[in-house]
Amino acid sequence: MxxxxxxxxxxxxxxxxxxxxxxxxxxxxxxxxxxxxxxxxxxxxxxxxxxxxxxxxxxxxxxxxxxxxxxxxxxxxxxxxxxxxxxxxxxxxxxxxxxxxxxxxxxxxxxxxxxxxxxxxxxxxxxxxxxxxxxxxxxxxxxxxxxxxxxxxxxxxxxxxxxxxxxxxxxxxxxxxxxxxxxxxxxxxxxxxxxxxxxxxxxxxxxxxxxxxxxxxxxxxxxxxxxxxxxxxxxxxxxxxxxxxxxNAFSLQVLHPGELATTAGTSGTVYGVTEQPLYDSKSRVNTFVHVNHQETKPSYGVLLCVNGTGILNSWLKKNLGQGEVDYMQMNSWAKSAPVGADGLVFLPFGNGAERILENKFIGAQLLGLDLLRHDKSHIMRAAQEGIVSALTYGFEIMKGMGLNLNTVKAGKANMFLSPVFRSAFIHMNEVDLQLYDTDGAQGAARGAGIGAGIYASEAEAFDKLKLLETFSPNPNFLAPYREAYEKWKEKLALILNS
Incomplete structure (x- = not known):
């Protein structure tokens, strides 16, 4: 049976x-x-x-x-x-x-x-x-x-x-x-x-x-x-x-200090594990009890969350594509525009107050639109790079708290299916990205196996977890992506200080 x-x-x-x-x-x-x-x-x-x-x-x-x-x-x-x-x-x-x-x-x-x-x-x-x-x-x-x-x-x-x-x-x-x-x-x-x-x-x-x-x-x-x-x-x-x-972190076997998980669904997140009760003085990222926490062996999860992630991509699909294009086509359009989207900047913050902005709600904003130069490919690229820029902004906060951010794990799903999104992610953050064949429901099933005693250990539960692909930064691409991120950050600062 x-x-x-x-x-x-x-x-x-x-x-x-x-x-x-x-x-x-x-x-x-x-x-x-x-x-x-x-x-x-x-x-x-x-x-x-x-x-x-x-x-x-x-x-x-x-x-x-x-x-x-x-x-x-x-x-x-x-x-x-x-x-x-x-x-x-x-x-x-x-x-x-x-x-x-x-x-x-x-x-x-x-x-x-x-x-x-x-x-x-x-x-x-x-x-x-x-x-x-x-x-x-x-x-x-x-x-x-x-x-x-x-x-x-x-x-x-x-x-x-x-x-x-x-x-x-x-x-x-x-x-x-x-x-x-x-x-x-x-x-x-x-x-x-x-x-x-x-x-x-x-x-x-x-x-x-x-x-x-x-x-x-x-x-x-x-x-x-x-x-x-x-x-x-x-x-x-x-x-x-x-x-x-x-x-999601558990699904990717992220249970120990130095390990990181990320998602890019409706919201975008990065989740790091630490044995220390770390906190950000402005609560721009948040610390919670991790699933394997014990009073005698503490485990905490530090969560960076950007509300406006996949929901922006979904909005573009619905309103610019008018239901006639799929995400694969949108990714193709984004790929045809250059890194930095020829100066077009998208702030993706249109899904409620954002913690990384100290709970400000500034809305999603498209900045620098040139009606003579920019088309849908630039908009699609600016949106994906804008989402990654928001995550990178949060990464910098996490680094300031002392978290190690060298390798990040994700399921091969949602926005990580986009080559443009993946490239922006690894180059803006200068990290290796590992994509696995798993999702939240599979993780919950493995968790059930541990909780019921069917798996004798964490290692046994994840014995069959499959690594699909690993992506590493290309040194030749670091400078243009860093320039795109710095330009995005400048635009954000102008909005926040206005």
Whole structure:
């Protein structure tokens, strides 16, 4: 009988499920749903919400597909792992009914509340104990609900992150994790527990916080109701849970100091691991509990996030391509323009407030457009180089914190499929780039295998992880890319100082 591991990745664009064979490392089936990107509602400028029930609908669709495609028999699935979009807020009542749409990761409404909390709790406490400003994270979002929607707040039984919600729908149990609480800035790194100061400042009742489970552990089991809705066997344990960026790092076996992972999906990230509780004094990059953290053996993840990444490419596809071109064609256009896009500069910051800009929202901006010289190829190249420039800007902050940035790992997906994007990435940052055959859902499946004890070690879990390609900088290309980045940075400085 096969030993199968089910990995779920709950993104803001889509939900993905993968069915991994624990013995062979083979993916027997994988499915993304829906076929088009999930909608994000913006009732007001700077807001971003999604209906958690929509995530559950597509989880069920993806599971149904892979169960059928892989001809799964009873008792073959041994464990489930869940990865999810970070920082989202889900609130439910005593009947486990959602009380309002989820305020997701790129929503900016709680920025002022986070600033106020930083001032009142004090810079020393926030940076030493929380390793971050409360900023626009989950705790601040919850305070916004308390202040602005008191009738909703009065009905709250538990608060959750998106992955906690999916686990609840599968099992009927409400739990969370240390890494999840840290990403919401509920975690005190000095006491290694929930921050009482944050709860008191935001007037958040302790009982709203779910029971805390280790990332790798038997957290709950598929209930009869969960089985009925999904077709999964009742009793399958849920044994791993992590936010998408810690999970992406885990998916690439980034678990030790000096290792780095990157993504370029809707948002773009770089995630580095350290044994030291590092922080940026301006909270432009953020430190959280990593999935393999233990009190006796600390492990922290330093996250650089640029909200405006693949979403800019998607916007260009929809509005310039008018649905008649695909990303491959857009990449071809970008490749036909020179490095630096002939002076055209794209600031990609059009998806909410950006942490690397100290939570400013300046919007996406196309600068230096010459109507006599520039065409769509220059725009496409400027967009891709602009996204990489934003990541490079964050890289410089991480280097200033003491992180080693020599080799970066990524899955071969999303914007890393573009030769222009890859070239800009390795030359602007002067790093080697390793691309692997993996994704967040596969990583969640491997995590489930560790949490269930099916894999005896991390090394065994990643024994079949396949390195596809490695890219290294060409010394001849460093100067033009450095010039393009410096020009981009000059334009950004003018906007920020205006």
């Amino acid at each position: 096969r030993k199968l591991l089910l990995g779920l990745d709950i993104g803001s664009s889509s939900v993905k499920a993968s069915l991994l064979d624990a013995d062979t490392g083979e993916v027997h089936a994988a499915k993304s749903a829906p076929a088009v990107e999930m909608p994000i509602s913006a009732p007001k400028s700077g807001w971003a919400e999604q209906d958690p029930e929509m995530w559950w609908t597509y989880v069920k669709e993806a599971i149904a597909f892979i169960l059928k495609k892989a001809s799964v028999k009873k008792n073959e699935i041994k464990a489930i792992g869940i990865a999810y979009q970070m920082h989202g807020l889900v609130v439910v009542d005593k009947n486990q009914q959602v009380l309002r749409p989820s305020i997701i990761w790129c929503d900016s409404r709680a920025i002022d509340l986070g600033k106020e909390a930083f001032d009142q709790l004090g810079e020393e406490y926030c940076l030493k104990n929380l390793l971050n400003s409360p900023g626009n994270f989950t705790a601040s979002k919850l305070r916004w609900v308390i202040e602005n929607e008191p009738q909703t707040a009065a009905k709250i039984y538990k608060i959750m992150l998106p992955g906690d919600y999916i686990a609840m729908k599968l099992s009927g149990e409400i739990t969370t994790s240390e890494t999840g609480l840290s990403e919401g800035v509920f975690w005190d790194f000095q006491t290694n527990g929930i921050s009482q100061s944050v709860l008191e400042h935001y007037q958040i009742p302790q009982e709203w916080i779910p029971e805390v489970k280790p990332s790798f552990s038997v957290q709950s089991e598929v209930s009869k109701s969960g089985s009925t809705e999904t077709g999964l066997d009742p009793g399958i344990p849920i044994t791993y849970r992590a936010g998408d960026q810690p999970n």
